[in-house]
Amino acid sequence: xxxxxxxxxxxxxxxxxxxxxxxxxxxxxxxxxxxxxxxxxxxxxxxxxxxxxxxxxxxxxxxxxxxxxxxxxxxxxxxxxxxxxxxxxxxxxxxxxxxxxxxxxxxxxxxxxxxxxxxxxxxxxxxxxxxxxxxxxxxxxxxxxxxxxxxxxxxxxxxxxxxxxxxxxxxxxxxxxxxxxxxxxxxxxxxxxxxxxxxxxxxxxxxxxxxxxxxxxxxxxxxxxxxxxxxxxxxxxxxxxxxxxxxxxxxxxxxxxxxxxxxxxxxxxxxxxxxxxxxxxxxxxxxxxxxxxxxx
Amino acid sequence: xxxxxxxxxxxxxxxxxxxxxxxxxxxxxxxxxxxxxxxxxxxxxxxxxxxxxxxxxxxxxxxxxxxxxxxxxxxxxxxxxxxxxxxxxxxxxxxxxxxxxxxxxxxxxxxxxxxxxxxxxxxxxxxxxxxxxxxxxxxxxxxxxxxxxxxxxxxxxxxxxxxxxxxxxxxxxxxxxxxxxxxxxxxxxxxxxxxxxxxxxxxxxxxxxxxxxxxxxxxxxxxxxxxxxxxxxxxxxxxxxxxxxxxxxxxxxxxxxxxxxxxxxxxxxxxxxxxxxxxxxxxxxxxxxxxxxxxxxxxxxxxxxxxxxxxxxxxxxxxxxxxxxxx
Numbered sequence: 001x002x003x004x005x006x007x008x009x010x011x012x013x014x015x016x017x018x019x020x021x022x023x024x025x026x027x028x029x030x031x032x033x034x035x036x037x038x039x040x041x042x043x044x045x046x047x048x049x050x051x052x053x054x055x056x057x058x059x060x061x062x063x064x065x066x067x068x069x070x071x072x073x074x075x076x077x078x079x080x081x082x083x084x085x086x087x088x089x090x091x092x093x094x095x096x097x098x099x100x101x102x103x104x105x106x107x108x109x110x111x112x113x114x115x116x117x118x119x120x121x122x123x124x125x126x127x128x129x130x131x132x133x134x135x136x137x138x139x140x141x142x143x144x145x146x147x148x149x150x151x152x153x154x155x156x157x158x159x160x161x162x163x164x165x166x167x168x169x170x171x172x173x174x175x176x177x178x179x180x181x182x183x184x185x186x187x188x189x190x191x192x193x194x195x196x197x198x199x200x201x202x203x204x205x206x207x208x209x210x211x212x213x214x215x216x217x218x219x220x221x222x223x224x225x226x227x228x229x230x231x232x233x234x235x236x237x238x239x240x241x242x243x244x245x246x247x248x249x250x251x252x253x254x255x256x257x258x259x260x261x262x263x264x265x266x267x268x269x270x271x272x273x274x275x276x277x278x279x280x281x282x283x284x285x286x287x288x289x290x291x292x293x294x295x296x
Numbered sequence: 297x298x299x300x301x302x303x304x305x306x307x308x309x310x311x312x313x314x315x316x317x318x319x320x321x322x323x324x325x326x327x328x329x330x331x332x333x334x335x336x337x338x339x340x341x342x343x344x345x346x347x348x349x350x351x352x353x354x355x356x357x358x359x360x361x362x363x364x365x366x367x368x369x370x371x372x373x374x375x376x377x378x379x380x381x382x383x384x385x386x387x388x389x390x391x392x393x394x395x396x397x398x399x400x401x402x403x404x405x406x407x408x409x410x411x412x413x414x415x416x417x418x419x420x421x422x423x424x425x426x427x428x429x430x431x432x433x434x435x436x437x438x439x440x441x442x443x444x445x446x447x448x449x450x451x452x453x454x455x456x457x458x459x460x461x462x463x464x465x466x467x468x469x470x471x472x473x474x475x476x477x478x479x480x481x482x483x484x485x486x487x488x489x490x491x492x493x494x495x496x497x498x499x500x501x502x503x504x505x506x507x508x509x510x511x512x513x514x515x516x517x518x519x520x521x522x523x524x525x526x527x528x529x530x531x532x533x534x535x536x537x538x539x540x541x542x543x544x545x546x547x548x549x550x551x552x553x554x555x556x557x558x559x560x561x562x563x564x565x566x567x568x569x570x571x572x573x574x575x576x577x578x579x580x581x582x583x584x585x586x587x588x589x590x591x592x593x594x595x596x597x598x599x600x601x602x603x604x605x606x607x608x609x610x611x612x613x614x615x616x617x618x619x620x621x622x623x
Contacts, residue, residue, distance in 0.1 A: 033407070033410050033411060034411075036407060037407055037411060037414075037418050040404060040407065040418075040422060041418060041421045041422065043480070044421050044422055044424060044425050044480070045421060045424070046440075046447075047425070047428075047433070047436040047437065047440055047480065048424065048425070048428065048436070050436065050439070050440060050447060051432070051435075051436045051439075054439065063445065064445060065445045065446065065447055065449070065450035067447060107330040107331065107334070108331070110326075110327040110328075110330070111327060111328055111330065111331035113327055114324060114327035114328045114331075115328075118323070118324050118327060120320075120321070120324045126328070126331075126332070126335070128612065129335055129339070130331070130335070131608070131612070132339075132605070132608055133335065133338075133339050135533070135536045135604070135608050135611075136339075136536075136601065136604055136605075136608075137536070137539050137540030137577060137600060137604060138540060139540055139542070139577040139580050139581065139597060139600065140342075140343070140346065140597045140598075140600055140601045140604070141338065141339065141342035141343065141346065141597075142581070142584070142597075143346065143349070143584045143585075143590065143593055143594055143597065144341070144342035144345035144346055144349070144594075145338065145342050146585075164334065164337075164338055166330065167330045167331065167333050167334030167337060167338065168330055168331035168334040168335075173331060197323075198323050198327070199326070202327075223427075226429065227429040227430055227431070229430055229431050229542075229543040229546075229547065230542055230543055233546075245429075246429050246430070246431045246432075247431075249429075249431050249432060249435070250431045250434075250435070250546075250547045250550065250551075260439060263435060264435075264436075264439070267429075267431075267432040267435060267436070270429055270431075270432055271427075271428055271429060271432055274427055274428075274429065275427060278427050282420070286423075286487055289484050289487045289488060290487060290488060290491040
């Protein structure tokens, strides 16, 4: 009884039903809650499980409504690598994600500091423009930008997607700025009293304190580039040597007349690095997601 | 004597001040130059180019245009037989899909706040779909919802519904199918709502309980007012994201139609079936790249810009704390 009305260790805020209830009723609620939660969990997991199970089926069985593989075709994965240059796709994806993330950090951390901690005219206007840039649909500027990159001969490569990050990524600047604003000014003042300039203050004081924020934007950038479909579709669809995993996944169904079991095996190969990264960095990730919304 | 020294000293301090101001400007510039250049190159110039191109008519990609005045806009608003459908589809996504996502995210978050044991396991599981790459998720749903032989139609047969919907292959069910896909990947919305719900002061609930408020009244008069800023933020960013809805619709249409999205004919399956999933951005892309109607596509882009910008203005107006807080 007491365990239900006043959980001792759990944070008090979580208890949203403080009114005392009869024991039978609370047991009923307990069962109801968990039944709903389990049902939701099944809905969340079922498509993922289905993809994994289908990736082990034979080509014929993957066309049926079967859920469980008759025989386990582990060689489907080897077959995907044989049918398609998966290694190259993987390498392209890694190049895109890693370079975009590194370039974004180099340009966006200083910009976020400038918006959060420096005083200058036009700062608020610049921040509003960056918010607009982060929210405006990419399709608005797609056609002019595409024609420019064609002029530079970059069409058919991933560079039009990687290089712009050297000039800041709006979402990352926004998120890092929101994070840096919360760092107390006293720490910066202390560094300045010690004779540090703005750059030294950024490197020695702000970056170490903003490490969770930096981890979050890096993860977001890595994930969004890894999952990007629109960008590779726009610039690399005519050159399959530059394809990324996500784009190839959507495209190779007709390319080699591949069956669903191979599509699902390729999907699993695409998902696994993201999942692994998430489980290592779950805390920073959730913190970052929260930061995007709570400030509103 | 004193006045004279003051006169002599003043230009000196002014010079020092000016030098300090210039040095400060240079410092600011050293931090901001890349980002400011990025705004110019990737926002301002393309916007101007888009507006300029929208007033021209082009024969082919890359050929110089001919002045066309407001002709593209006239065609867009009065004559184009396809734009009404594309705008309607996008409106459908805004009106149905965005609320569906918010309700799912909020319900999942509310459920998590009620769980005392295993809350973190459930949270991870509920969040997991958000990690699945968009393309993989869309393919999984096309497979899951395959007419007749898909798992869902199979389960429907078991409960006696023999003629399940055709899902992604039916013009009536394709948008609801995409909505199901969107409701599946609500992890980020859920995490944001979860933080907001846990931030509601417990004392408010205690006061409401003393006043004899039931669960619904507590939600209506305590929870809802407390989380309304987050709710508004989520709604507006959801609407803006839906205005650029592209990948899910493109991949699902291509997979369901059995075609591959390869090379030049990539946008051939856009909108399948019967243009029912052709969102405004997809139509824009089609106009710009597949049909060489460059000026017209840019006019569509300018209209999209105006609409999105108005939505962003509402967001900036309503949530002031967004831009405040700088020291």
